[in-house]
Amino acid sequence: MKVGILGYGNLGRGIECAIKQNDDMELKAVFTRRNPEDVKILTEGVPVYSVNDIESKKDEIDVLILCGGSATDLPKQTPEYAKYFNVVDSFDTHARIPEHFNNVDKSAKENGHTALISCGWDPGMFSLNRLYANAILPEGNDYTFWGKGVSQGHSDAIRRVEGVKDGKQYTIPVESALEAVRNCENPELTTRQKHTRECFVVPEEGADLAKIEETIKNMPNYFSDYDTTVHFITEEELKANHSGIPHGGFVFRTGKTGWNGEHNHVIEYSLKLDSNPEFTASVIVSYARAVCRLNAEGQTGCKTVFDIAPAYLSSKSGAELRKTLL
Amino acid sequence: MKVGILGYGNLGRGIECAIKQNDDMELKAVFTRRNPEDVKILTEGVPVYSVNDIESKKDEIDVLILCGGSATDLPKQTPEYAKYFNVVDSFDTHARIPEHFNNVDKSAKENGHTALISCGWDPGMFSLNRLYANAILPEGNDYTFWGKGVSQGHSDAIRRVEGVKDGKQYTIPVESALEAVRNCENPELTTRQKHTRECFVVPEEGADLAKIEETIKNMPNYFSDYDTTVHFITEEELKANHSGIPHGGFVFRTGKTGWNGEHNHVIEYSLKLDSNPEFTASVIVSYARAVCRLNAEGQTGCKTVFDIAPAYLSSKSGAELRKTLL
Numbered sequence: 001m002k003v004g005i006l007g008y009g010n011l012g013r014g015i016e017c018a019i020k021q022n023d024d025m026e027l028k029a030v031f032t033r034r035n036p037e038d039v040k041i042l043t044e045g046v047p048v049y050s051v052n053d054i055e056s057k058k059d060e061i062d063v064l065i066l067c068g069g070s071a072t073d074l075p076k077q078t079p080e081y082a083k084y085f086n087v088v089d090s091f092d093t094h095a096r097i098p099e100h101f102n103n104v105d106k107s108a109k110e111n112g113h114t115a116l117i118s119c120g121w122d123p124g125m126f127s128l129n130r131l132y133a134n135a136i137l138p139e140g141n142d143y144t145f146w147g148k149g150v151s152q153g154h155s156d157a158i159r160r161v162e163g164v165k166d167g168k169q170y171t172i173p174v175e176s177a178l179e180a181v182r183n184c185e186n187p188e189l190t191t192r193q194k195h196t197r198e199c200f201v202v203p204e205e206g207a208d209l210a211k212i213e214e215t216i217k218n219m220p221n222y223f224s225d226y227d228t229t230v231h232f233i234t235e236e237e238l239k240a241n242h243s244g245i246p247h248g249g250f251v252f253r254t255g256k257t258g259w260n261g262e263h264n265h266v267i268e269y270s271l272k273l274d275s276n277p278e279f280t281a282s283v284i285v286s287y288a289r290a291v292c293r294l295n296a297e298g299q300t301g302c303k304t305v306f307d308i309a310p311a312y313l314s315s316k317s318g319a320e321l322r323k324t325l326l
Numbered sequence: 327m328k329v330g331i332l333g334y335g336n337l338g339r340g341i342e343c344a345i346k347q348n349d350d351m352e353l354k355a356v357f358t359r360r361n362p363e364d365v366k367i368l369t370e371g372v373p374v375y376s377v378n379d380i381e382s383k384k385d386e387i388d389v390l391i392l393c394g395g396s397a398t399d400l401p402k403q404t405p406e407y408a409k410y411f412n413v414v415d416s417f418d419t420h421a422r423i424p425e426h427f428n429n430v431d432k433s434a435k436e437n438g439h440t441a442l443i444s445c446g447w448d449p450g451m452f453s454l455n456r457l458y459a460n461a462i463l464p465e466g467n468d469y470t471f472w473g474k475g476v477s478q479g480h481s482d483a484i485r486r487v488e489g490v491k492d493g494k495q496y497t498i499p500v501e502s503a504l505e506a507v508r509n510c511e512n513p514e515l516t517t518r519q520k521h522t523r524e525c526f527v528v529p530e531e532g533a534d535l536a537k538i539e540e541t542i543k544n545m546p547n548y549f550s551d552y553d554t555t556v557h558f559i560t561e562e563e564l565k566a567n568h569s570g571i572p573h574g575g576f577v578f579r580t581g582k583t584g585w586n587g588e589h590n591h592v593i594e595y596s597l598k599l600d601s602n603p604e605f606t607a608s609v610i611v612s613y614a615r616a617v618c619r620l621n622a623e624g625q626t627g628c629k630t631v632f633d634i635a636p637a638y639l640s641s642k643s644g645a646e647l648r649k650t651l652l
Contacts, residue, residue, distance in 0.1 A: 014583070017583055017585050020585070022464055094652070097648055097649070097652055098649050101648055127651055127652045128636055129595075130651045131636050131637070131640060131647060131651050132639065135612040135615075135639035135640045136605075136608045136609050136612050136639075137608060138347045139347055182598070257343055257344065257600075257604040257605060257608055258343055258604055259368050263600035263601040264600045265597070265598065266598040266599075267451075267597055268594075268595070268596045268597075269594070269596075270592075270593075270594045270595075271593055271594075272592040272594075273589075274591060275583060275584065275589040275591075278584055278589055279462075279591050281583075282463060286461040286462050289461075304652055305636070306635065306644070306648070306652065307636075309633050309634055309635045310454055310632050310634075311632040311633055313458065313461035313462075314457060314461045315461075318633070321457060322423055322427055322630060325453055325456045325460065325632075326420065326444055326449045326630055
């Protein structure tokens, strides 16, 4: 399976690493909007091309993985490149998924390609677990918690505060809320009761620390609805202790069965990830395999993780899977 | 969707309860090997027939759910009834799944039916989680723990001991082993290090308690490889505190990503179930929906949970699922 990567940031590099772990896959090319000569990749002997040359490579690539952002890149890129390639993206703006799906579906179908959107862990593996658990327990409640992990958006928000040189923000699920869910108490949880936010801030020299803390804690949308802690640290401490991109979270469904709903059940799925982009990339690469197979079977158009039979993700045969994993 | 149930024990009753929770399903008939007049079911107005009359009802039923045992019932029943019906079973003898699959596949294909075998939570949801996690993290380790829950086989083994009137056995995962796995220590665990066994025994009057305990603890295959605790209790206590059939467990995959495997990840799926048969039944009923849909699409033969795209399990449309759960 010959794989192309469009966009070589954290996610693109994660895709490259994941391909290395899968014997049936080969990285064929990386495409970039930057000057290709400025992009140094890890895999020896694989070319980096300008995105302007991408169309000319369409016959060399079985599936193109789009590593752009959801705000402005993917809404344009995925429908555009589904004209020339089978594609996978990690579009994660939940509210705009139906619109994105329709755009990509039209383009992929018209050109005989297979596309998979919104792949990763949320949307992605978390969505899958919500779907399975809802189908199994029709009478019940869903809970999703995120963290402990770094939120890129919230870290960016901190860095925009006056007097802040650098910073990282961790989203942390509230332990007592997790426990209440696990105990089938079916709590109704406010935003504040579900997650706390912890900020590590490097102030500029002479900055007003009290004012920075105040500004962060009262920032609407980002922090004002949460219990937020602000720690001031040095640049060295930030680099030494907070340079990773960990994340994770929990998906629960609690539900009832029995003639009179007399029995409780808890389904819990959780992830603890050292590297958010590398795990996301690993999910995407397994679905890239599925996309190639579906296209070979003539199943074109846009798909999501909901539409893919799990066996398509594995390099093993059906018989091997039944023997070893069922 | 018109559903038939063959076999009205704990699982069959669980299927009946699950059907009640799904608006697009209707219990059409229960078939039994007993005298139908002796079988009282919960749903009003639904007939109970002798299994001898089952073939004559084949046009009234969209999917037949087989609730027999894996040892002797299902190896015969599933291929036999796949001649006349779309079928779902919960065959759980892992080692014999490939053989069972082939037998059912042949029968279902020859007769234009769709069959799904080995449905439930293990095999079933646990298998699915092993497959997804293995596809995502090709370099890693798998761990499955069962419990805390009642093992029917081990409870039966206790009851066969001389001087034992009744008893229940709980399988309990070892907390320190779970923690070692969660911490990515990748432990190599012996049987004894993974689970303990706790027995609640009602002795017959005047029985030799020391001898009963000794016999249980040294029973090969069942108990001798485990740290086993034996509690002697009264019949009333057994009834009051141990009449449920709870179960559950944990499936983990821990794995590495990164150019040099520098990042660790933990995928954990767990179930905490008040009623093992009712949860199993709930899984089966959602897959019964998928079986009917696949058959309507002309996809015949034997399937497992690996072969079913998740969207087929839900009564919601693709657009609705993308909007609400992705």
